[in-house]
Amino acid sequence: MNATAAIVGASHAGVQLAASLRQLEWGGDIVLISDEASLPYQRPPLSKAYLAGDMAVERLAIRGAEFYAKSGITRLNATVSSVDREARELQLADGRRVPYDRLAICTGARPARLSAPGDKLDGIFYLRTASDVEAIRSSALLGRRAVVIGGGYVGLETAASLRRIGLEVTVLEAAERVLGRVTAPEVSSFYSRVHMSEGVVVRTGAMVEAFCGDNWVREVVLSSGEHIPADFVVIGIGVDPNTELAAAAGLAIDNGIVIDDRAQTSDPLVVAAGDCTSHLMARYGRRIRLESIPSAGEQAKVAAATMCGNRKEIAALPWFWSDQYDVKMQIAGLSTGYDEVVIDGDPSRDRSFSCFYLRAGSIIAADCVNRPRDFMFSKQAIMQGGHFELPVSDGPSKIPTAGEER
Template sequence: MTEPRAVIVGASHAGAQLAASLRKEGWAGEVVLVGDESALPYQRPPLSKAYLAGQHTLDELAIRNAQFYAKQRIELLDARVESIDRDRSELVLGTGESLRFDSLALCTGSRPRRLPIPGAELQHVSYLRTAADVEGIRAVAGPGRQAVIIGGGYVGLECAASLRNLGLEVTLLEAAERVLERVTAPEVSAFFTRIHRDEGIDIRTGALVVGLIGDTRVREVVLTGGESIPADLVVIGIGIEPNTELAAAAGLKVDDGVLIDPRGRTSDPAIVAAGDCTRQYIPRYGRKIRLESVPSATEQAKIAAATLCGKTKEISALPWFWSDQYDLKLQIAGLNAGYDDIILNGDPTRDRDFVCYYFRDNEMIAADCINRPRDFIFSKQTLARGTPIDQAELAGLSN
């Protein structure tokens, strides 16, 4: 009798965790983890930080070693999935071969949002999502060379810091009026702008890029108004888009992500999904949200694995995120969307550590903690409990 086979499409954080969790939850049949990179599943957040800075090898970023997958009888398949045949319970691979499944998990992740401007196809113009992307950037990133980062979100700032540490001259261009405009308060944006400028980075906001110029490789970045900035390399970091094409083509419900329920099930309850490709309703925030976060991907994967094993568990953890830049560790608890007030603990105009607490209708909904690990733990615990907090105490909490 053929063993039941669980197939996981996508071999990043969510996929690797889901495979491991299937064994932990008691799945005794086959487990096949399908990814389109030849390397073992690896951590992605360090790509724009320690890996770009040359501080770690790809082997050191492996989520688990090869022995783990062998011991747990998890087959790693280097292949591209072209389509899902739900009626036949088969995947069609890029080779034309079919792969049977009894249970299916989609962990297809996301891809960088493309910048549709002339010259984007020139050599030394990169996005940053895979180890291969970083290796291409590092091959050009010599001391004294001119790097231009397009995009002032977390990836852009992390990349700028890493390239600056490698000795490059770095210009960061942000189309909005401040860096991190979508995700932080103005005071936090001003803090990171100050830090990066102190480190020698030329940060320009309200800067719209209209084209890239070069021969075979990029030489200049052109802004509206005609100004051009010399560039030996350009890194574009303007956000990500979920990889939902497989799910949509298979008839699953998709809306800025593969829609999942609290148990990780898609609109076809026989198929689960986890990670950056998904969107879920979070009762605390009263809306559907796509969480681009390793901790969220990890929890979703654990819950989805339990679901495939016939157990009833639900996604419940509070969203949290982090970013490393220079000697700064930013840890974010919760989601600040819709905040109407903030309280600062520390002075972001002078210090290198502080907390920005976010409130909506006098309720704390999130906190940005810079070099404040104890306050991050406090914020996570407070948000998880949902207990009221005296706002007047927060300003002096860590002092």
Template sequence: MTKSRAVIVGASHAGAQLAASLRQEKWDGEIILIGNESALPYQRPPLSKAYLAGKNTLEDLAIRSAEFYAKQDIQLQDATVDAIDRPAGQLALSNGESLRYDKLALCLGARARRLPAPGADLAGVFYLRTAADVELIREAAATARRAVIVGGGYIGLETAASLRALGLDVTVLEATERVLERVTAPEVSAFFDRIHREEGVVVRTGALVQALTGDAQVREVVLTSGENISADIVIIGIGVEPNVELAAAAGLVVDNGILIDSHARTSDPDIVAAGDCASQDIARYGRRIRLESVSSAGEQAKVAAAAMCDKPKEIAALPWFWSDQYDLKLQIAGLNTGYDEVILSGDPARDRDFTCFYLRDGELIAADCVNRPRDFMFSKRVITQRTPVLREELVGQSVR
């Protein structure tokens, strides 16, 4: 009798966790984990931080060892999937082979958004998404003096900190009026702007890129203002786009990601999805969203594995995120969507630690905690349990 086969497409955080969780949920059939990088599944958040700064190796970043996959009888396959034939339960691989599945998991991740400007394909222009990307950046940085980073989000600022650690002169260009504008309150943006300037980074806001120029190698970034900024290397960090083409071509419902329900199931009951490619409704925040974080990828993967084993569970964990820059660890609990009030504990204009609490109708819905792990744990608990808190408690939270 042929064993049931679970195929996971995407050897990401979500893919690696899903494979492990299938065994924990007592899946006794085959498990095939397909990835298009030759390395073992690895942690991606350190890529723009410790890995770029040369503080660890790719082996250090492996999520699990080769021995783990062998012991759990999880087959790793280096391949690319070109198409899903849902009626036949078959995958078409780029090498011309086909692969049968009984249950399918899509952990396709996301790709770096490309800069739509002339010269973006010049040598010396990089995106940061994979270990291979970082290795190319490190190699170029070894002989570079001036780096320009396009994008003042988390990836851009983390990369700026890492390149400063490597001794480069760094300029950050942000198109909006403040760094981290899409994800934080003005007070938090001002804090990170101050820190980076103190660390020697030139931060330019309201800076729109018109073109990149050079012969074969990038030499300057031209702004719409007409200003030219010299550059030996340019790193583009303007967000990501979910990899949904494979799912869309197979007829799955896609809406800013592969749409999943609370059990991580797609519109096909035999196919689940998890990670940066997945879009879910979060009732607590009244919106559909893709949660680009390791913690959410892991939570979705565990729920997806349970669904594949016909043991449905619900995605319930509070979203949380983090960012490392210099000696700072930012930990974020919850989503600040729709906040109408912020309360600060500490002084972000002077200190290197503080917390920004986000409230909506008097209820704590999110918190940005810089070098304050106790505030982060407190916030996760209060937000999850929806515990009422007094504003005075939040102001004095760090000294309780």
């Protein structure tokens, strides 16, 4: 094959896709396009080890420079402004054009923005790139007051990292509990307890009304009228998929670039992978957009196979992880629609327990805190239909949800 494969986006999905193409003996050119000049790098450590200063920037790289040279992958630092599907060309912002025979879109996602008076003040940060972390660290001096807006995984990981380097940290979550969209109340309570025991102030039901300051943010104003002092603010309230390029090219969009089981878009010459995509998952009976490195990697491998004319389908179980202090949470499956929770351990006291989510008596997901064996069991059980005896110790706590779908 002497064709050109162009890949737009050089994070986990883009790099894996390029590597997989070569493993599948794609013989033509591979052009990997990124709007960041650095080597493609890992994003999960940004809010964890990198922010806390435990990881050097060199260790962030997904692959070393020699990999791209040895594999014949051309890295191009540019912004793609449009896709001409008829001409099979990419228009770059600087006027250049890149022809392609097969195209992969791996444009990822960007932080969702919080709109409020004062939101353009200096000292208000979002965390998505290595340069974002460097800007935060320049303000994260010992003893300063950081306000983290958002009690999801990124917000809590950021809070943990800032606390570890000696800052006073307040977490503001608009919902009534942290991690409210993705975990059971018992898991939410556990994380609130852990953070408060580490000295973090956790405020739930805290709606941000405005930011105050001269040129630099000094206070966060809540809808209650309360003013929270801040030397800087980090906002982590979710992400939005980068679908604009695909949408302008006429590709189907539904909370992400629509792909099928082979990672193919509505154009047979275009595939997509990663956080920018949405995929109809038969296991859950609905279209889902996953923000998951393992899922991005699997989609990329499937996309590469499709580009090479091979038959491969997306099939792996979604899984995730989060590191906060000495607590590693490993999540298997998606808990949406559970009707019962079984907990092994005591999340009100310990830092090791598992929360199993059941629907009609079968396991559909599990949150495993410092319990790697339970995590591995749960992945296997869910993949095989969920009808297994739970690996619980003395007296698991069964918590029915009275038929309420979560």
